[in-house]
Amino acid sequence: MQLYKNIESYKEKKKSEAFIRLFYEPGCIAEFDWGEVLLFIDGVKTKFYLAVFTFGHSNGRYAYLFRHQNTLAFMESHRNFFRDIHGVPAMMVYDNMRVAVKSFVGGDKKPTEALMKMSGFYCFEYRFCNVRAGWEKGHVERSVEYVRRKAFCLTDHFGDIHSAQEHLNRVCMQVNNEQGSLSTAEKTSRLEADLSSLKPFPGNLGCFEVYEYIVDKWSTISMKNVHYSVPDSLVGEKVHVKVYSEKIVILYGKEKVASHQRSYCGGDWCIKLEHYLRTLSRKPGALPHSVVWQRAPEELRRLYDIHFKEDNRTFVLLLDYARKNGFSGTDIVTACKELTGRGVRKISPDQVKAMLHGSVQGETEETMEPPVLPAQQENIEREAVDMLEGITALMTGYNEVHDIIPTI
Secondary structure, three states: OHHHHHHHHHHHHHHHHOOOOOOOOOEEEEEEEEEEEEEEEEEEEEEEEEEEEEEEOOOOOEEEEEOOOOOOHHHHHHHHHHHOOOOEEEEEEOOOOOOOOOOOOOOOEOOOHHHHHHHHOOOEEEEEEEOHHHHHOOOOHHHHHHHHHHHOOOOOOEEOHHHHHHHHHHHHHHHHHHOOOOOOHHHHHHHHHHHHEOOOOOOOOOOOOOEEEEOOOOOOEOOOOOOOOOOHOOOOOOEEEEEOOOEEEEOOOOOOEEEEEOOOOOOOOOOOOOHHHHHHHOHHHHHOHHHHHOOOOHHHHHHHHHHOOOOHHHHHHHHHHHHHHOOOOOHHHHHHHHHHHHOOOOOOHHHHHHHHHOOOOOOOOOOOOOOOHHHHHHHHHHHHHHHHHHHHHHHHHHHHOOOOOOOO
């Protein structure tokens, strides 16, 4: 009997609750929340986090994909949002997510350093919802599910995260331009009102963390059990690494020496052929048997097989020349295609250089290197082979354990 009374009392209390429909001035407020989504990236099922922003006035939605729900992703999502709308709402609203709330002191919430940094740079105010009251945000709780369903219900296979984000951008644009129902009436004009009422956009905030590493004997730095290559002249040197959510940038002093797409696969090796050209020029015969070469673009390897297979050193010197003059392997492939299109059957490095520079004459002089004594040459070649064979052995062992075929 007492249980029945308690239930009736609870039902009466529930009946007395009511929700108030909120109204916001244009550009006044935007709400933020996270969601999860499972996608297939290059055939592999992967969990991503969906950062969703919703304008309070127009219900306009913007969303961004990240591999982790961490501080870097939190900051980058805001940078991307403010950049895309080219302005800043007067206030941002959050629930009690750990990337926004540092700690609870009584009834007060202390913001994280990341939130305070963004608030100071972009000049927006912020507020938090009450505990277990995410509905106070009004819009974004529904936005996460709505955007996820619209974007990925029928399409969830992509080649990479960039393709998935481009698809998500298109869907958000379509959602923001919906017409034909009571709920979407005047949506476009309301969004235009939001965008025209924003605070000025101050520019992009740097969203990265910086760490110091020493380059190992494989000419890589190892970060979270993932190896990233740097130019082989930096073995043993200290470098600084700017870590973003989806890429890393490696600096030697103030000079940018390498950049890689960030890998979240433990034991992975992210290596680039251009970083080992100095070593390969000392022992060019190691080129076709190294994992470094197997990771090179397929078109470049095909070009080598057709035109330079009998002269490894000439090919390596051509690659090094292109790198020093700001050209890529793709540029070399394009130049060779243009030459063969003109009827050239036997392609020489000088012809490729001339085509790269857009000149008929081009540069024909080889850069002379300082003379190397026989004993020095023997040591250099032995060390070069040891480095390349070491990397190849490590990569082969990793691939066998994980049943992975090296990708381009």
